[in-house]
Each structure stands twice: as structure tokens, then as C-alpha cells.
Amino acid sequence: MRYSQLFPKTQKEAPRGAEAENHKLLVRAGFIDQLMAGSFTLLPLGFRVVEKIKQIIREELNTTGAQEMLMPLMHPREIWNETGRWESAKEVMYQFKKDNKEFALSFTHEEIIVDLIRKHNIKLSDFPLKLYHFSTKFRHELRAKSGILRGREFLMKDLYSAHLTEDDMYKYYNDVTSAYLKIFKRIGLDVKVVEASGGVFTDKNSHEFQVLSSVGEDTIFYCDTCDFAQNDEIAKVKVGDKCPNCDGKILTSKAIEVGNIFPLGTKYSEKMGALYTDEKGNQMPVWLASYGIGPTRTLGTLVEVYNDEKGIIWPKSVSPFEVHLVHIEDPSTEETAEKVYNTLVENKVDVLWDDRKDASAGEKFATADLIGIPIRLVVSKRTEGKIEFKTRNSEKEELLSLEEVLEKLK
């Protein structure tokens, strides 16, 4: 991709009023654009990062046997009446009427999944069922805030599993926990698995995947030695206590919730009649669990965690491009730059080439630092036919041949 063709270009100023680092940097670097409070366009750069996050999630979930699909975002009132959530969740739902018929924009999909399951006459051997999709969620937040971290419209991956027994549900629940840990590790985020209440989704406790950060909205208590962690809404420990599971000390921190998993039990299947016939001929409700990850919130969280005074620093696994090629204009180096770019493309290296003819060296470096692609290559008359290789998070520069660069990128 040639930077001269990329929409939009970076800008020096952050939007008026923006305070959250993710908001300022994502807008300045051209990853997102705000339409209204809590609602953003994913611009080409932001879209690339989110697609990479989604692909990592997809790979790990598919490994657990889950199947991807896509459910509708506009739902009839009737299906929400079945569980009583048209009323009980009305605060968070966008509800509206058209042609005398009532609808809601999707804020979650339990009802839709249960409807699918009961409709398809599934037999014992079909279980467990594991279905997921990536889709937009509409939630009427009282206050949208913190850039892309709490929006009224955002992307979510939601996975739903259906089981014959509680044991089987928890078995898969643990599988998903492991998959989530792999996902966040690959994305480059350090997460804590935190016990929390299930809110309006379930009476049982749920688990949240939290990234420690001062801009987080949740407060968690966690052990400095083992994996123990609880959300303050249910926490029975306080700072300085001895950990209930080991000899460690309890600490506290603000944290951003990037994922959560809920053991739903049989609440929804009983209300909606998602039943199976067991060996003895009894009609039994299926056991359900749901599991969410917010790819767009993850995008913002990454920026909160990985930035410096110059801009964003993407982890390699989710960077919008693998390398940022900077050409410092000089007639004698034009061919070299073009050749380096073409060779990288031929070798399937995802490269953003700053080919602008009207930008100074300083401007190009500032642009590269702001966008935050982890590897920067420079071609200039100073590199004399070679290529300067530098990573975003270090000052060290190496002068390499094209072959050496390709070798290093492998």
C-alpha cells in the first residue's frame, strides 16, 4: 500500500475535548473517526487491526470446535418477550416501532440462539453445539466515554454453547477460558481472569478478562503471586489481605474488560422451550453458556497499553502493516525505493510505503511513529543502496541489504 493513496492522512491535532489516549492517538493516526458520541467509523488502518484481532479469535475458537455464522441485528419484540427481557433490559436496548410493528437493535443474542436451537430439532449426538459470530452490538449506554472503549455501537464476538449437562457446559467453559488466554496472549495483552457477577445475563458468577489500566472502568482485586482475582462488585478481599489461595498479597487496580464468559445454565432454554429428549424419553432443557470479546474495545485497549509521546506502538500480531517503508526523497534513490517496495510485495510482506514526494524527512518519520507499525525501513541517499532497519520501540538502527531485510522479516 502506498501511503499517498491511504485514506485519511495523519493529523497533528487531537480532537477537541478528547482526553483518553486511545481516542487522541487513534483519531490523529487515522484509525477511527467519530460520527457521534459512542459511535465510530473504523477507517482503513483501524479496520486492518480489527480484522487481525478477529482472525486470531477465529482461529482459536475454531480450534475448540466452534462454528462461525452471522445472526441478524434487528429483532422482533416477540422473541424478547419470551424471556421478559424486552422489559427487564429496556434501559440498554434500542427499541423502535415501524409500520406498527416493534423491533429492537441487537444488544446480545441469547434469545436468537435459543430460538435457533429449538427450531432445528437437534438430537443427542448434535451436542455440544458451539456457534459464534462477529457483529455490531447496540447498547444504550447512559454515557459513552473513553474514546472507543465504551461506545453505544461496537463490535463484539459472541459465542454460545449448548450442552446436555452442567458438567459438559463447564468442561467447554474451561476450554474457552484457555482459548481466550491464548487469544489475548497472541494479541499482545496481559489479561487477568477475574471472578465477577453475571449481571442481567445470569445469576451465576461469570469470569471477566481484564487488562490492568488506569483508564479502566472496573476495579479488581488480585493476588501478586497466584491467579486469584475478583471484581470489586463481588470481592470478599481487600488490599493488603493475604490471598485465600496462597501466601501472596492482595493488590488492586483499575482494569479494562476485554472479554467475558457467562455460564447461563437452563434459564433461557426453559423459558423458550429449547428442550431435548433424553434416553428415558424426558424433555430436558439444554445448558447454555455465552462468551464475548470486544474487538473494537481491544483495539482501544492496545493503544492505552502500547503508546509513547510519539504515537502508537503496535504488537506485531495485530499491526495494520508488517513494515513501514520510508523513502526520503532524492532522485538518486527513487529506483531503490521502488525496487525495495516491489520486492517486499513480491515476498508477501505487508508494507506501507511512504512514497510522498511533498513530505519532508521529519514529517515522514513523525507519521511512521504516530501510526506505530513495529518495523521501519528507510531508503535514502544516506543508506547508499542499503536499507535502514529500525523497530518502533528502540532507537537502534541497522544498515542491511535487501536480502538481509527479507531474511529478518521471516
Next chain:
RNA sequence: CGGGGUGUAGUUCAUCGGUAGAACGCUCGGUUUGGGACCGAGAAGUAAGAGGUCCAAUUCCUCUCACCCCGACCA
């Protein structure tokens, strides 16, 4: 929904009773090229909207709307 803040050029801001200004960005011309270069020219505005006070309102007052922050709430 309660409290606070802010709305002026594409963006960030100045002007704060006498009728619109800068920087950045953009367009054109020229000089530049290792850390957001320089010179010249140019385009760009219903001062968020409505009402009020005043000889005169971007400026003061009222209401509305929008955005940001704190709180409440939150899957």
C-alpha cells in the same frame, strides 16, 4: 438523569459589546529533504440553533442542541 466544561475556517485555538484573526491543513508557483522545512500567492466563516437586552451582540442574558469530563448505571 445530576454536576461541571466547551461550541468561532477542514482541524486546533485567539478575539470577549463597535461587525472575523492566527497556526496547521488545503490549492497554485518556487526553493528544500534524516525528525511534522522555507518563501510568495490564494481559496476557505450564517461565530451550533432560536429568542431576548442594547444605537450596536461572536462577545451579555434565556432556552434548545451537540461534544467532553465527574457521578449514577453498566453485559
